Amino acid sequence: MGNENTVIEVTGEAASKIILGRSIANEVPAALGDRVAKILIIHTPTVGRIANELREILLDSGYQALLAEVPDAESAKRVEVAAFCWQIMGQADFTRTDAVIGLGGGAVTDLAGFVAATWLRGVKLVQIPTTVLGMVDAAVGGKTGINTAEGKNLVGAFYAPEAVIADLAHLDTLPLNEIRTGFAEVVKCGFIAEPEILDTIEAGVETATNTESAEFRRLLELAIGVKARVVSEDFKEGGLREILNYGHTLGHAVEHAERYQWRHGAAISIGMVYAAELGRLAGHLSDAVVDRHRSILGALELPLTYPAGRWEGLLATMQRDKKARAGMLRFIVLDDIAKPRVLAGVDQSLLRFAYDEIAA
Structure with a gap:
């Protein structure tokens, strides 16, 4: 290289x-x-x-x-x-x-x-x-x-x-915390499309997040490549591009609840754990892949939980989100790693149960 x-x-x-x-x-x-x-x-x-x-x-x-x-x-x-x-x-x-x-x-x-x-x-x-x-x-x-x-x-x-x-x-002068919160979007690309990203982070977080390492550059190339391929096919989010919203429906609601004082990646980390739990409760995703979300994001020292008692406010924000259609919430969930799907019209009790799984 x-x-x-x-x-x-x-x-x-x-x-x-x-x-x-x-x-x-x-x-x-x-x-x-x-x-x-x-x-x-x-x-x-x-x-x-x-x-x-x-x-x-x-x-x-x-x-x-x-x-x-x-x-x-x-x-x-x-x-x-x-x-x-x-x-x-x-x-x-x-x-x-x-x-x-x-x-x-x-x-x-x-x-x-x-x-x-x-x-x-x-x-x-x-x-x-x-x-x-x-x-x-x-x-x-x-x-x-x-x-x-x-x-x-x-x-x-x-x-x-x-x-x-x-x-x-x-990137060389960025604080490590800034690099790791940015890595939430890299991890997202791993879960929706590029398993190599997950393997590389699991092999060593320090090397993966070292801006001068070959692994770091490779991870950025892979993540950018995922987004470039998706956007090339679907610029205006008519279909495929929606998969890039993995973790973002709840994540954006968390950002709004925190008055945008949180780093985007911290909120998206919580959103991905939520999406994984929702996928599991809906019968799509295995316990092992849900656990892998927590272990990888946890290794990056990103948050995995959000306070109990905040659900109603988050739900109201999500219902106003531009990703909702005709008032119906849409979530990207996984059938497996690199197998994303849309989950729409989910029963509100299921949404709440998934939140209970991430509530601190």
Whole structure:
């Protein structure tokens, strides 16, 4: 593998490419192309140094590059923050041939994608995720969005980036907790499609989560590959793409209940254990695979339980979730590892019993 870049293609309606490598900022001008004049780099305070370095690279390449610093994490995904970005673009006379770069974690790439999708009904977009979660999930696949008081990602658009530049060097300074919470989405890809991911984590969590190891890079390639294949077949979630929601129906409700103060991966970890228990109670999944959820997520020090007495609030949030259809809740469960299915119209008593299995 050496220092070569890995290029993973998304085909079909969402055509784009994901470039995975180390110290690859030089890939950004090529991804933007020569028709672009102005670029807005939307970034968080934590990656301010990287944003300034990128701006210098772009200025040297002949672009006009502006910076928009936005809040960290879910605080960035508000309409007021999007309006701040639109204001900068309006005052700088951004045209349809200009571009937006999302630089930061998954929340920033969600926001930047939404800003790009809505400015003049769509300008060029390049995503540069700087977290594990951003690289394997949020920045890939063209889902963009912001939150409202009523729920997460209720306002958004499907909008494919030109490219996703996944630079492993950006992960080297991340706290271990940030890497491990990001790994919830990697584990999800293991359970729904790629058993090799689960085997590799079980062989050694420390090596698997070491950003400089060959195993870490392999896990990111596998997880990105899962999402790229699914999105290539089903960009707008008409069918197959729904499997990527494994653990997300309850997980998003937990995030909402915690006022988005929790890391996404922590909530999704609980959501996956819940989905596993629901699959078992519905007669689809073996005890052994349910146990494997707990052992792998537990080894990553991710939460496996949520307080008893919170079910009614979580249920109300799930019923408002965009994944519900005609008021009917839909869950992704497993028949076995790499065999996901939709479970819809489940009896509420069964949903409650599954919650009792994860309630602390």
